[in-house]
Amino acid sequence: MNALSPVYTEKAQCQDCYRCLRNCPVKAIKIEQGVASVLEELCIHCGKCVAACPSGAKKVRDDIASVEKLLASGKDVIASIAPAFRSEFDRVTDHDFVYAVKQLGFSGVSETALGAEEVSGHVYRMLNNSTGADHPMISTACPVVVNYIRKYFPSLTGMLTPVLSPMLSHATMLKELYPDTAVVFFGPCIAKKDEIAQFPNICDSVLTFQNLRMMFEQKGITFGKGKAGTDVFIPRKAKEGTVYPVDGGMIAGIRGNGRIIDRHMMHFSGIPEIESVLKSLSTLKPEEPLFLELLACSGGCINGPVAQKGDGILAKRISIVRNTSDLKWENPKVTVENVEGITEPLDIPTKEVSIDAIIKVLRATGKYTVSDELNCGGCGYLNCRDFAKAVVEGRAEPAMCVTYMRKLASKKANKLISAMPLGIVLVDTSMRIIECNERFAILAGDDARMIYEQRPGMVGAVLDKVLPVGSFFRHVLETEEDISGREININNRLLRCTIFTIEPGLIAGGIFSDITDPEMQREEIIKRARSVIRKNLSTVQKIAYLLGENASETEMVLSGIIECFGPQDQEG
Ligand code: SF4
Ligand code: SF4
Ligand code: SF4
Incomplete structure (x- = not known):
């Protein structure tokens, strides 16, 4: 495993613009001497900063080299392909896709959607076995949501459904079916890189669809060479799990198992919406029998942080639905029992910051009254007090306050102009x-x-x-x-x-x-005389010739003019 964090900053490329910080939902970015870096212990691996960075300084860890090493090791390696591949490689047939992936050296290609079907089966069983009025239940299919709850809403961790994610369920299933194989996941998600580190020895590596495209290009692999019936997904083609990458797809998959009794099934996507749901859960403590499918990416994994933008969300949804509409859903059987997830809180470092320390920073950045606190967000924080707190904690610098810096620069410029x-x-x-x-x-x-x-x-x-x-x-x-x-x-x-x-x-x-103006005239004469002397000796000689004197005499005359009008060290 690469030692770098899944998301990191290439410091030399950072342009000090704070756009990553503005887009980070949990402000897990530190700015030091004008350079941004990710605070791993606060990060939920949503990838928003990567998409936002205008200079490409925010990077996703590239694990291609370690996968190539695994492929060259002689071990059988199966590719687990996230169901969003249908919107990512739209109109590529299954057999052409499977053939192309196998050309990279994989022993088999399997749909992660099979793991999603396992998850649906487990959750269906849980929902129907519970009384229905215990407490709300939250899905764990999205690792960003799980990180977000474990780090920032620890009181809600008990609501997380104790089930592995589709990727980990799938890898578990593959390793049971094909002992002694390695599994490499391909998808539109960055957080999965962190997820496999939290559950060691289940899935061996995580690459992105971008990586897959790059590997195809490097090896000159193109689509169109697969054979129907020969180049097939193992152990079988997925069914209702294929709709998981769209918002609401998980609930559809669970319902594919049968009727859900006494549960309100709801789905939300996008971090702002999820934040609002989680805040309500924390304060309202509803007793209604809820099941909440939460996906960090707006619209679902088809809009994952490293998914292609393509033709937009409608076209992506169509490509997912097009491939599922003709499937006959059967009551899936749960084949893997070992699917317990982690539902404990994850401690994040917090510091007590006194109000005096915050006020000190506010003053140092020109905010003496409440009306001076513009809360403009230019620094990347929601308001001036959050920014001041981050400065006290050493995550931000006073110079990040753009309004203060602008006022300061303008004050200096005004002083210079008036002087x-x-x-x-x-x-x-x-x-x-x-x-x-x-x-x-x-x-x-x-x-x-x-x-x-x-x-x-x-x-x-x-x-x-x-x-x-x-x-x-x-x-x-x-x-x-x-x-x-x-x-x-x-x-x-x-x-x-x-x-x-x-x-x-x-x-x-x-x-x-x-x-x-006499003062200006004096300076003008000095300036012109100096200019004449400095121009070059031939000019001086020309003057000397015109005056009928030698060059050094002319220089002496001109220097004399300067001495009369001003001190020798005065600049021309
Ligand atoms: S978005 Fe962040 S990492 Fe990218 S250039 Fe701006 S400050 Fe640097
Ligand atoms: S990956 Fe997400 S949580 Fe982590 S620093 Fe980037 S924007 Fe913030
Ligand atoms: S919605 Fe999907 S792609 Fe986006 S972070 Fe969650 S699992 Fe990853």
């Missing part, structure tokens, strides 16, 4: 001022200065009314070509301006200086 000796203005496409500093208002004239005093920043003012330079900004916004060092005469003063793009096509910025 600048140059006029600065930002303008949008409607030629209205987004922001300017006081120096810009001074350069623009007395009217602008008065407006600025009334309305610092002059937000919303029409640029051309303040300073007739709108055409420059329009040009920059339309062409994305900067205008550099343009000189304009305004009220007998010469202004030099540089206009540049800030947000292409949306925002342009301008820097203005008054080069008729």
Whole structure:
């Protein structure tokens, strides 16, 4: 078994966006120095973070190498194929599919749906043997739901049906039927990788349908070569178990065993819906005779975390139903007795966090009153207090609060802009001022200065009314070509301006200086003299020739100008 967790982060690829955290239903992700990592003890292996990560940094452990080793060992290895394969490999015939899998070196191919039928039989027996009013019963077909309840709703673990999942029931059945074989499961699910570690020696490895496709590709295996009647599922073709991967399929399978007396059978899928059901169960403690089929993936395993998106849920359901509608369901017989699941709570590390510690973090991130707590979710947590608690616990960093960081950055930028000796203005496409500093208002004239005093920043003012330079900004916004060092005469003063793009096509910025200002003139002379000296010696020699002097004399003259106007260490 690979030492990595089923879900992990390739740290070098992490872009510090917190999208995985936002999508993780149990916040089992730690951000440290801007890099996300999965907290295995909190994780329920739902795979939401893998689907959400935009940079592909969240990975599913790849166990192909260990399966290839098993196949090369000479041992018989049977492939257990999850019933969602019908939506994943839509329109591939059973014999073509079985033939292709056997080409990879498997000794036989079997449908996990047979294990689902075992589960249906056991649950049917349990439901009809119980009084019907004991307590609600919860299905254990989905390992994410089992993890979720064992870790986050420990008081409900007694409601979990003590039955192995279809995958483990199937592997148990195969090992009884074919002693001394290994079993490798293929499906759309990540949590099964964790499930086999919780039940060692039943199923030997778990790969995904993506892995299967990759193995076909690597070996150049294509469909269309199987023979009907020869390339068949062992020990037989599945029946009602084939509907398990759709929401409600388990209940349909249980009902295939016969009438259910005195039980309300309900099914829910998707973690938000399941969370709401489990919260209600915890608080209401209903005594109604319920059986709840819960699947973590919305719509069922056909939408598993590593299932193909395909043509959507309707097309997937159709491909499952198409293959089941002509089956004659018989009363299945339970053939495997050893199907007890684990229904005890699973301890997760928890820390007592004082309200003082939470308030300290809130203050450190600029939240002094309740109205400062925006609960925007930008950090990945549901609200500011959950975020502050995670910071205290060492799972999050203050810099994750985007609103605080934005305010901080904007404060710093404002300070810099207002301290600048140059006029600065930002303008949008409607030629209205987004922001300017006081120096810009001074350069623009007395009217602008008065407006600025009334309305610092002059937000919303029409640029051309303040300073007739709108055409420059329009040009920059339309062409994305900067205008550099343009000189304009305004009220007998010469202004030099540089206009540049800030947000292409949306925002342009301008820097203005008054080069008729004596202070600016002084700096300008220094700058130009330095520039002349630095350009190169040949330029200096040309000046020398024109002045009829030698080069070093010219350099001395120009350096003298600088010394007259400013200190030597002043930068040009
Ligand atoms: S989703 Fe998570 S793992 Fe992926 S780049 Fe963003 S922070 Fe990193
Ligand atoms: S697999 Fe699920 S529970 Fe685990 S970190 Fe990812 S989103 Fe969270
Ligand atoms: S619904 Fe199916 S695919 Fe999704 S986590 Fe549960 S068992 Fe796995």
